[in-house]
Amino acid sequence: MNIIIIMKRTFNLFLSVFAVLSLGLVSCATTSTTSAGVVGADRTQLMLVSEEEMEASANESYAQVLSEAKANKTLNTNPSTTKRVQNIANRLIAQVGAFREDALGWDWQVNVITDETVNAWCMPGGKIVVYTGIIESLDLNDAQLAAVMGHEIAHALREHSREQASRTALTNAGVSAISSLAGFGEVGTSMVGLAAQYTLELPFSRSHETEADHIGTELMARAGYDPNEAVNIWKKMAAMGGASVPQILSTHPSHETRIKDLEQICLKVYPLYEASNKSN
Numbered sequence: 001m002n003i004i005i006i007m008k009r010t011f012n013l014f015l016s017v018f019a020v021l022s023l024g025l026v027s028c029a030t031t032s033t034t035s036a037g038v039v040g041a042d043r044t045q046l047m048l049v050s051e052e053e054m055e056a057s058a059n060e061s062y063a064q065v066l067s068e069a070k071a072n073k074t075l076n077t078n079p080s081t082t083k084r085v086q087n088i089a090n091r092l093i094a095q096v097g098a099f100r101e102d103a104l105g106w107d108w109q110v111n112v113i114t115d116e117t118v119n120a121w122c123m124p125g126g127k128i129v130v131y132t133g134i135i136e137s138l139d140l141n142d143a144q145l146a147a148v149m150g151h152e153i154a155h156a157l158r159e160h161s162r163e164q165a166s167r168t169a170l171t172n173a174g175v176s177a178i179s180s181l182a183g184f185g186e187v188g189t190s191m192v193g194l195a196a197q198y199t200l201e202l203p204f205s206r207s208h209e210t211e212a213d214h215i216g217t218e219l220m221a222r223a224g225y226d227p228n229e230a231v232n233i234w235k236k237m238a239a240m241g242g243a244s245v246p247q248i249l250s251t252h253p254s255h256e257t258r259i260k261d262l263e264q265i266c267l268k269v270y271p272l273y274e275a276s277n278k279s280n
Helices: 003-028 051-071 079-093 101-105 132-137 142-157 160-182 194-201 206-222 228-239 255-279
Strands: 109-113 120-123 127-131
Touching: 051 109, 051 120, 051 127, 051 160, 079 109, 079 132, 079 142, 120 142, 127 132, 127 142, 142 160, 142 206, 142 228, 160 206, 206 228, 206 255, 228 255
Parallel strands: 109 127
Antiparallel strands: 120 127
């Protein structure tokens, strides 16, 4: 039989199997991990990887990061900075019930690593690390630091890492099925290092970044931080200059798009900020 015909038939079979698998898996694994909040964050999500698997992987990866930082003597080296970061985090964490009540009972942990890396992250289950590089390079005030941390907490609340891993699992399910039928062997996905891969190594999608911006800005407003400072962070980013990646080629929204979007979100959540300050 002509090799081209065989390849076409194999590909068509792959599409058929993948379609059946996709429909079946999607129908029984869709959910929304959070309430909408004022910003409307209640998009339906595909979750094939279990919450337990993701959190177990997160705990393992987080312990490894802390172990390396301790060995390098870079973990919580400045008591003043550590206390500042933890105090801001505690105010934000106190507000997570607006999006999901169960998150109030997570084993939240907040640590600071002395490193020039301009980054911060929050792994599934509430494991937060802030690098001094992002605080120093952007000269962040408390409200701006709250915006950064709120954004990262939002990724954890919406379980964006688990959602991305689930999309990969869905693709692998189709590949595995067709590989088996065609005699190509099995294709599997290891749970080892899953949280680190989807939290630290791979970028979140553009929609995930926007969603985290929205939730994070609401969290900071509820915690009594001026949401307009979230806009100011991206103005600082834009002012830093340098070659920027065109939006169409990036998973992150452009600085300009992000600023315009956050300005609209600030209008929505500003009353929450005002109400928080009146009650304190």
